[in-house]
Amino acid sequence: MKIIVKKMIAILLCTSMCVGLLSGCGQDSNAKTSAGTAEGKKTLVIGSGQSAGTLDPIQAYNGWYSVRYGICQTLIKMNDDYSISGWLADDDYSANDDNTVWTFTIKDKVTFSNGNKLDAQAVKESLENVFTNGERGIEYFTPVSIEADGQKLVITTKKPEPILPNKLADPLFSILDTSVDNSKIADNGPIGTGPFVCESFDSATKKCVVVKNENYWNGEVKTDRILFIYSEDQSTISMGLQSGDFDAVYNVSMNDIGTFEKNSDYKIKTNPSGRTTIGFMNQNGQLGDKVLREAILQMQDKEAYCKNLLKNQYVPGKTLITSASDYGYDTLTDPNAYNPENAKKLLENAGYADTDGDGFLETPGGQPINLRFVYYTGRPEQQIVVEAAQAAMASVGIKITPEVHDTQTVMDMQKTGDYDLLCMSINIMNCGDPENQINTYFKAGGTYNATGYHNEEFNSLMDQVHVTADPKLRKDLTKQAEQILLNDAAAIYFCYPIMNFVMKYQVDGINSTPADFYWVDENTSANE
Structure with missing residues (x-):
């Protein structure tokens, strides 16, 4: 009997934590949390045990979140088979014989979320920001010069860099608009080229809200608003998915995954990870x-x-x-x-x-x-x-x-x-x-x-x-x-x-990939 009581108490505590987690994040009292609406916008809610310490992509490994949250993109993207392809750059990048001079063509139709055009000069300034104000850039490569001419970008490096395009796929090299005031980027987020724009970020709770980028360059963005909720308590995020507080959860624990595998109301994306x-x-x-x-x-x-x-x-x-x-x-x-x-x-x-x-x-x-x-x-x-x-x-x-x-x-x-x-x-x-x-x-x-x-x-x-x-x-x-x-x-x-994303059956466009930093994109949606 004592064991049963203890289990019931544990369940109640965990449930209250889940409720507290959502209410403590400053959510609007008259807004639904799960695929609901906030100020007339459809909201998708994603739970995760991972969070950004800051939204500045060049600090530590926080660039992962600017990409995960759909705010920023990189010149190059990593595919599921560990190959790469162009993202903000075309696939026609090339190098000289000793791999010290790389030439990229920036896609001509891309704009930042504020409407500013993405050209090679903007990319140059974004990359230079990594080396000037970041700390890990030189572990990837040391540029001698970065030159811009229209949509052409030329990077000359100190040493041969045979896999420079791979390195530029790292979220550290997220492309952001450095022509704007970025003094509050840690909390307000960067101005990027992704399908979403940061609406708010709470450095205490780690809650991040992103909204549809009305200037997105690569098609219609299907979701108005995404709320990312953070908790390192694995039971809390799993129970939040079961109770309907979350539409999707990243990396459900091995103790809980079986619950969702047996329930047709959910679908699971898995992949061997890097x-x-x-x-x-x-x-x-x-x-x-x-x-x-x-x-x-x-x-x-x-x-x-x-x-x-x-x-x-x-x-x-x-x-x-x-x-x-x-x-x-x-x-x-x-x-x-x-x-x-x-x-x-x-x-x-x-x-x-x-x-x-x-x-x-x-x-x-x-x-x-x-x-x-x-x-x-x-x-x-x-x-x-x-x-x-x-x-x-x-x-x-x-x-x-x-x-x-x-x-x-x-x-x-x-x-x-x-x-x-x-x-x-x-x-x-x-x-x-x-x-x-x-x-x-x-x-x-x-x-x-x-x-x-x-x-x-x-x-x-x-x-x-x-x-x-x-x-x-x-x-x-x-x-x-x-x-x-x-x-x-x-x-x-x-x-x-083996990584996973568990989501309600009607949710589409949430990704689980070996790269582990492509979570949402323009196709992410919660179909009614």
């Missing part, structure tokens, strides 16, 4: 000992995690780059595959022992081990794999203390190195090519490489990848770099998510 759920290990502390890292890796039964805990909604991890791409998942060697008995021997032989009798090991130098494992709940697998790893490592005497924060806080902690272990879901294939994400998180000097990981051979291989045009050679060099990461016990590759 994401890898990674446990970063900070080598600036006790994890600087490779033996300890190897033991931790050998205690991870990823097959069991994915089958029993993640309900086959994830693929067991092995390599840095997802199994959904051809980058060595089936051919590279994992020297630290699941082997709990060997993990115990490694620790014993290295001098790790429980010298104070508390059930947990001390280092060979006598220091107690208590590793902070930082994670966030905005992606449903995070808590599960962290707690599974905690239990596995406790069985060999390694103490882990989980520490949960919101997504933005965890991203900030990752950048500063304020953790021992940190769980993060990274789309390694965000440009249809893994080069830049590998550099960002593992190469010396990478913006988010705060683990202290450094390997000259690895750095050299990635330098070669940067200037290599041949696709097969690029892939071979990348695989060699991946193998070094495996040999160095650099990180835990827990799993690869």
Whole structure:
């Protein structure tokens, strides 16, 4: 009886959270929340455990949201098969022989949402803004010059850039109108070329409202208004979809997806993603000992995690780059595959022992081990794999203390190195090519490489990848770099998510793609 009562209380609490979530977002009391109307405009409501910290595309990874919310677009777009095609630029882009001079033709019919024409000069100024005021631009390429002539754009780079078009597909390079006052862009959003315009963004609740772009260049926009609601509580957003508060939900958890699979009132879009759920290990502390890292890796039964805990909604991890791409998942060697008995021997032989009798090991130098494992709940697998790893490592005497924060806080902690272990879901294939994400998180000097990981051979291989045009050679060099990461016990590759968008049956035009940043477009609608 007590168990039943507890379950009922939990359901009531979760329901009240869902109601509070919507009412706390300042919604109009006389406006419907689900495919309803607000001031005469049809409104589509989308729930997600992911949110922007700011709407300025060049800050951190917030450009993802300017694209996800349909506000901005890029010169190039990534396709579902990891190929690319022109978006704001035509497909006739070309390079000189050494790939240092790239020429693009900007589509002639495009306008910003304020009606200003998109020409090469506007693109030039938008790209220059990334390098002048952003922080990650030079991890992609270093421009010597960007020249504009009518609709022709010419980018000259310091080094050969054989995949420059791929890199320009990253939302960091969202094209926005820099001729307007952007002093309040963080809250008001950019002036972009997408089918929607930011109406409001609440930096506290992360609620974002976008409305139809009346000047959209690529056809009629079918939805008047979209409301994006944020909650990292997975039960809240799933229950919100069931109750009708949401029309669609991004990334429903493995615990709830079955509810919608069995109900004809909903439809589900799924796809293997370019994401890898990674446990970063900070080598600036006790994890600087490779033996300890190897033991931790050998205690991870990823097959069991994915089958029993993640309900086959994830693929067991092995390599840095997802199994959904051809980058060595089936051919590279994992020297630290699941082997709990060997993990115990490694620790014993290295001098790790429980010298104070508390059930947990001390280092060979006598220091107690208590590793902070930082994670966030905005992606449903995070808590599960962290707690599974905690239990596995406790069985060999390694103490882990989980520490949960919101997504933005965890991203900030990752950048500063304020953790021992940190769980993060990274789309390694965000440009249809893994080069830049590998550099960002593992190469010396990478913006988010705060683990202290450094390997000259690895750095050299990635330098070669940067200037290599041949696709097969690029892939071979990348695989060699991946193998070094495996040999160095650099990180835990827990799993690869199968992404989903669950929506009411009548909702169309919401996308689930390997790129993971094309959510809505001009065809998004909630048919009555």
